[in-house]
Amino acid sequence: MPNASMLDQALTRLDEAARQLELDADVLEKLKYPRETTKVRLMIRMDDGSRKSFMAWRCRYDDTRGPTKGGIRFHPDATDEEVETLAFWMTFKCAVMNLPYGGGKGAVRVDPHGLSKAELERLSRAYIQAFSQIIGPDRDIPAPDVYTNSMIMGWMADEYSSIVGQSTPAVITGKPIALGGSLGRDDATARGGYYLVRHLSQELGLRPGARIAIQGFGNAGQHIARLLADDGYAIVAVSDSQGAVQARGGLDVRSLIAAKQNGSSVASLAGTGGVSRLAANDLIAVDCDLLVPAALEDMIHKDNADSVKARVVLELANGPITPEADAILAGKNIVVLPDILANAGGVTVSYFEWVQNRQGYYWTVEEVHSRLKTMMEQEGRAIWAQAQERGVTMRRAAYVHALKRLAGAIEAHGTQKFFTS
Numbered sequence: 001m002p003n004a005s006m007l008d009q010a011l012t013r014l015d016e017a018a019r020q021l022e023l024d025a026d027v028l029e030k031l032k033y034p035r036e037t038t039k040v041r042l043m044i045r046m047d048d049g050s051r052k053s054f055m056a057w058r059c060r061y062d063d064t065r066g067p068t069k070g071g072i073r074f075h076p077d078a079t080d081e082e083v084e085t086l087a088f089w090m091t092f093k094c095a096v097m098n099l100p101y102g103g104g105k106g107a108v109r110v111d112p113h114g115l116s117k118a119e120l121e122r123l124s125r126a127y128i129q130a131f132s133q134i135i136g137p138d139r140d141i142p143a144p145d146v147y148t149n150s151m152i153m154g155w156m157a158d159e160y161s162s163i164v165g166q167s168t169p170a171v172i173t174g175k176p177i178a179l180g181g182s183l184g185r186d187d188a189t190a191r192g193g194y195y196l197v198r199h200l201s202q203e204l205g206l207r208p209g210a211r212i213a214i215q216g217f218g219n220a221g222q223h224i225a226r227l228l229a230d231d232g233y234a235i236v237a238v239s240d241s242q243g244a245v246q247a248r249g250g251l252d253v254r255s256l257i258a259a260k261q262n263g264s265s266v267a268s269l270a271g272t273g274g275v276s277r278l279a280a281n282d283l284i285a286v287d288c289d290l291l292v293p294a295a296l297e298d299m300i301h302k303d304n305a306d307s308v309k310a311r312v313v314l315e316l317a318n319g320p321i322t323p324e325a326d327a328i329l330a331g332k333n334i335v336v337l338p339d340i341l342a343n344a345g346g347v348t349v350s351y352f353e354w355v356q357n358r359q360g361y362y363w364t365v366e367e368v369h370s371r372l373k374t375m376m377e378q379e380g381r382a383i384w385a386q387a388q389e390r391g392v393t394m395r396r397a398a399y400v401h402a403l404k405r406l407a408g409a410i411e412a413h414g415t416q417k418f419f420t421s
């Protein structure tokens with residue numbers, strides 16, 4: 001989770017990519033710092049009549065390519081630096097996918113599990129009251145993130161519409177379908193990763209039948225398990241925060257999802273038909289072909305990276321591999337499909353939602369899937385080609401791919417050379 005050097009670590013990816021390109025100094029100067037981070041103390045009335053305050057942030061990291069886009073996280077460990085790092089990643093993720101957006105992020109330092117539903121609604125509305133001048137459909141467009149969901153997005157869109165005096169669904173994505181949400185948003189993150197793996201399956205040596213281990217079994221983890229299992233891949237191990245299970249011949253994904261829906265850990269399936277239990281921390285060392293981190297940041301670090309046995313890693317989580325671990329994995333010739341590409345299906349379908357809201361014309365789920373597939377394949381293929389051509393990792397190639405687009409936009413405003421020649 002967050003630590004003092006989180007943003008510095010993220011910026012090392014920018015430096016590495018910049019060394020691959022001949023960039024004007026203006027570009028790095030613009031991308032090294034967040035454009036603006038606003039910090040507000042929200043005060044809400046609790047159910048018992050008392051008042052309680054919560055620190056909240058909204059960061060707009062860079063808006064050169066369009067309005068900023070990024071989720072709002074409700075988490076007890078939220079910090080300025082974490083919000084800024086996540087906004088930096090969003091800047092690159094939107095550029096990787098060629099979405100007409102810059103990067104942003106928001107957070108409230110709160111454990112939402114400790115709030116009643118009415119308190120959660122008041123907190124969500126208070127967030128929009130505080131940041132209504134910062135967000136907007138052409139300025140900054142939030143979405144759900146860790147511990148926020150479609151109902152919260154619905155309250156937030158409603159609050160914004162009340163403040164500006166007109167229905168404005170395009171201010172926030174990830175809304176309930178009944179309030180202008182897009183079909184296909186629920187599994188978009190996992191589906192984007194799935195399309196990427198299928199498209200590059202030959203290059204990656206990951207044909208159906210390959211063995212998959214998944215760390216984290218929430219929204220992203222459950223959907224990728226279902227999509228890959230339906231295609232004939234074997235899900236041989238999964239974990240959540242309370243434990244992990246494995247089965248050499250493959251786990252029954254429907255039973256795992258049912259256990260989670262009943263509020264149990266995946267570990268509750270241990271002991272049934274060839275399923276054995278292992279410690280959650282041991283999941284990354286399971287013998288498999290593809291490892292899918294779908295939990296939290298920094299889960300694969302310098303002390304455990306050497307134990308990874310998979311040949312390919314699909315980063316559905318944001319920032320699950322530290323830069324030191326990245327170097328260890330590269331040394332073992334493990335291909336990492338990086339977060340800014342691998343989990344970009346979520347923001348891509350958020351973009352589709354924004355487009356549909358602005359058009360007032362809604363697409364079928366088949367249209368959403370087909371457009372997502374085209375975009376994941378197009379950008380994934382281009383990054384694969386860059387990696388081969390330059391002899392660099394997929395992560396570095398993805399940053400180079402994004403940086404070229406960001407640099408093109410920054411340079412189009414005129415660089416030092418333009419103003420001094």
Ligand code: NAD
Binds near residue numbers: 146147219343
């Ligand atoms: P989620 O809260 O639904 O699920 C997270 C899962 O991780 C839970 O099953 C939890 O038990 C598990 N977990 C927590 N600590 C763990 C540990 N130490 N070991 C193993 N499992 C652990 O969250 P989500 O929406 O699935 O997001 C997961 C990751 O994917 C996050 O990094 C998020 O930023 C990223 N992501 C999600 C989306 C999306 O649309 N959901 C989009 C982009 C990126």
